[in-house]
Amino acid sequence: MATGFWWDGVEYHRSEREARRRAGMNARFHDPQVKWDGLWAFAAGVTVFPVTALPVLGVAGGLGLAVDGRTVIGILIVVLAVVAAPFAWRVFRPVAERFLGPNAGSRLGRRVRELETIQADLTQTQAAELERIERGLHDGAQARLVAMGMSMQAAERMVDTDPETAKVILAEARASSKAALAELRSLVRGINPPILVERGLVDAVRALALDVPVEVVVHADVPSRPERPVESAIYFAVAELLANVAKHAHAGHVTADLAYTGNALVATVTDDGVGGIPATPAGSGLAGIARRMAAFGGSLEVDSPAGGPTRATVSVPCVL
């Protein structure tokens, strides 16, 4: 026994059957896309149909005249109609472009869904980043500082009674502070590489090229410094691409190109290694790069036939 109400997508109904019927009706007649398609049928009826019908009528009329006895004029009209036929269809294109395909609302809906996915990805990436930083601080520098504090306290107690041991403990504390510095340095490098702050993208990529264990030639043609987030996104993408090359490609010649195309910043990493990277490797580092690029409205393209060469391009739209 049904005690509640049934929802059809717009309003509630007493019975399930009624709700289902209404939902079906809504889907059939109230879908904005259905209206849009109806509009196309009407518009095509009054524009495309009459114009494209003209040549057909011409052929029929011309044949009629020819049979009637006015052969020359009849044949002329038939020929004219056949020649004109392709031109008559030109009316189709502008009308179709206007009325076929998703309407503005559907397009917007699709874009909203895309953006929702990107936002979810971003939120997740950010949370993971924060967690990594927190763990790095918690297990690294923080723990070392605690150890240092304890060592110094012990040294303080011993400095009068056992100065030799106190010295040893203090030396340990100093070593601890060095280790903490080293850990902080590598953490900072992962968050925002200092050279990127100091020199900008081009020199940062040059420094990167010097640090990876393969020889990389850098070409750069970027008129000015892009926005910091764009810079950082491209930097980390190039860093990961170069690391991949060093790890997997067995390449002899590697180039990294940075260029500004007028509306996008484009970085290309090319190597003559083994190639054969699948176009959409789900779950790999490349998928991560693609996601991050998407967040900036950019993209990652990988062209890697088996046997090489491999060319990976990241681009982010921006104004310089």
Next chain:
Amino acid sequence: MRVVIAEDLFLLRDGLVRLVQAYGHEVAAAVDSGPAALEALLKERPDVAIVDVRLPPTFSDEGLQAALAARREIPGLPVLILSQHVEQLYARELLADEHGGVGYQLKDRVLDADDFMDGLTRVANGGTALDPAVVAKLLGRPRRADPLAALTDRERQVLALMAEGISNTAIAARLFLSEGAISKYTTSIFAKLNLLPDDDTNRRVRAVLTYLGASAGGDDG
């Protein structure tokens, strides 16, 4: 010797001033920004300067730029650059003018006061004091045909210390070997790498670094 110090963090600047004074040197100026550093370097013409890479007002590489600019005005003006991170790129830029009197070290090295002051003195005397981390990166650079492969482990160790700018005597002390043994190693290293043997530390460092491809300005093709 007379020292100019450019460092924006008060505690570190103060610490450096005290450290330098504790070793019996005179601090000619202690400044906290890029423009002030350049001015002090040109006006004081110190025996050596300690300059932080990142300084106000822009907190980019102002300190490094000030040092490079001062060295263009006064070739060979000894500078020791301090940074929270070391980059081969900066080392190359500093060494590019081939005048010597260059140091480039992590700030952590200040914690080993003796070593740090040793390096500072070396730089003041026209020598070189490169951070072991930079040298490790330079030695780790890939080369198509790697002649370093011909070196023994001990020879590599000696080469790394030479690249930092350390003299034979000091290398001997560090590795607990006799000076004679070290000069045997260096002769063998120079022979294996086809370099001219040299006793002058600075020219020696330059030879090694040129060999490692470090004094080229950049690799832009």
